[in-house]
Amino acid sequence: MKEISILIGGKAGDGIRQAGQTLSRLLNRNGYRIFFYDDYPSLIRGGHNFSIIRASKKKILAHKEKVDLIVALNQDAIEKHKHRLNSGGVILYDSKKVEAQGVGVDFMGLVKELEGAPIMRNTAAMGALAKVLNIEWPVLEKVMMDTIEKEVDLNIKIAQLAYNQVEKAWFSVPNLNQKMLPLVSGNEAIALGAVQAGLNMYIAYPMTPASAILHYLAEHEDDLGVVTIHPESEIGVALMALGAAYAGAKTMVGTSGGGFALMTEALSLSGQGEFPIVFVMVQRPGPSTGVPTYTMQGDLSFVINSGHGEFAKVVLAPGDAEEAFYLTGLAMNLAWKFQIPCFVLSDKHLSESIFSFDADPDKVKSEDPLLWDGQGEYKRYLDTQNGISPLAFPGNPAAMVKATSYEHDEYGITTEESDQIVRMQQKRLRKKKTMEDELSLHDQVKVYGDPESKTVLLCWGSTKGSCIEVAEELGLKVVQPLVLEPLPIKPLREVLSDADKIIDVEVNATGQLAKLLSAHGICIDDMILRFDGRPFTVDLLLEKVKEVLS
């Protein structure tokens, strides 16, 4: 098959995400490109979790509503998802727990037979699934050996028993002889991009859907050369990060909307004190607690306008794991080059989905900031032509480094004199012009689909994947700004100038990108918005776009 989509469903605690990841690896090792979507409510036990794994010969960045195979560990997985099954689709189910038609296997019975733990039911399901997919047993065995940390032998025995219980294969996913790619989530790509750009410290308070960045970096601290810290609150996080940056450590923080709300005080301090810092803002539905484990692009306006006072910041919005990697690296380098706060604006859908990752690590490098040359007397806030004052750090035997939240003179001593206030504000804002020149050397706006088409799907962030596939199907053009602040208005105008119809596609209730562009005189003709916490799937978006075009 060129492409297959599989849904695995059960209750929280059944190990659904883990099973999905094992399946993704299986298909990856047969040369398929993977997109993995994980849907789970905010609880630890019970509820209904499901993962959709889509595997294709070509690169994909989104999943579909419809699936070819449902693996049901509970009845909910049937009741909630049977409408998704394509004709010719099959249900693989736990025959003692679930009533369904298809391939029934007594997963729990097999686990009990070998005296395994109840969680190993997902292992039994994996074994049976591998057979249904006609995947050779050694491929699964190898994946299990590579990924399972506890009781590998027992798990393998359970999987093998289940594998042999299934009488025949229903699908065929032969080895495509394509290069196997690493499977990387958006959050992992963000972490790796930061490391590649020289990250020294990652500081964060746990908050879904950003927590996995903290977990990943903490787990790999020694291998990655990073120190991770989990402080008392997001206020503590952001201020601690500014202290670390002042001392010379490349530092990143990560959170979601509610946590970022608490960090905005420190954000303004980074503006005034010119502390380099990277904020990773992983959006989820709000306002307030909202829907913690689902997705939304609802904080664009908040982030680009965040922080009291006027100061330069950069907001980058990756749309897949590769962009998350490159743009986080860019954010770190820009933060230090211009001594400003830089944002990586992600969302649950990008951060927690898993992608086949084909980025070139060598394209991200740790770039040196402008360091003081040691000549003369050090002035932390030296007024320069391009607004950038050379950096020195405490401990430097020749420099006294005074950083401050107050308006200040070049040495960093408080001032309330009108000419000084104007001079320093102009100095800081001058960096913005320098930064815009630098950004113009990078890809700020991407175009996909048919570049000649006069109908444009306008999107940002994780909505990219579905838009590209829909555009390819219907012969449309996709425009995706990667930089949202400062808005790259010139390149946007260039790619939108000959459009007859611009359809804005966003996962929020008010069309925040559309509003932003309207403020610059770019008119949006239609909006397709989804704001139920779920991302656009390819097939759903296709229907919506067809409706708008008809």
Next chain:
Amino acid sequence: MTTVKELETYAQNTWCPGCGNFGILNSIKKVLADLTEEGLDLNKLVLASGIGCHAKIVDYIKVNSFYSIHGRVPPPITGIKLANPDLVVIGHAGDGDAYGEGIEHLIFSAKRNIDVTFIVHNNRVYGLTTGQFTPTSPAGFKGRSTPGGSPEEPLNPIELMLSSGATFVARGFSGKPKHLQFLMKAAVKHQGFAFIDVLQPCFTFFNTYDFYNKRVYELTDKAHDSSDREAAFTRAREWSYGEGERIPIGIFYQARRPTYDEKLLAGRIPVNLKPGNIKSILEKHI
């Protein structure tokens, strides 16, 4: 070595005449100058402050400094110390700062035992915002936000720091500079979170000179065993920041326990860390 004179900056001092902050400023400068004689490298020293009258202190001393925002002195000094543990870090904060807006950070600094010094300029009134009650103002304090008198009981920061796990807990009085210098020096030398609550009159909004002069007495080694935490609690309760006859000043408690930076960093110095090889990590993702 550096002299007190050499530590001066060109910034104009804007504290009120008679302000208790002068006692603290002169003391810390004297201590820093003395410590350079004992080998302290001032280039490795970072002074931090929050927002309020106290915070201007960083403008008045010619050393590295981080002029933070209200309540937020502990997080940046923790970040500075963790990023480069070779630095010697001293935070100054006001009572509104440390015990009001930023109390969570203070408690966590003590709990973690981060190796920094933290000096609270406790005048028990908001000075720069012109006279409101703070967490350590006495009950009934008539400030501009509480013209009928504060309805709250004051917090006892000495007790709070003892229960939070601070390994150096002291109280000083800006009117006794020699004693204060002794405390400051001991605090900077202490390995771990060293906390000093400095009683400081606000000449304009809450003049407590006479009140303190009549009541403070110095804790001596003879009368108080500073390694005894229970004895420290008893001494701390002798005065609860309201009325009272006797106010002990001195080191209430001192102990050595592994610091946060020692435990978290285990010898690593983040500013010197080199990024690892992500290619070998990525291979594990296949």
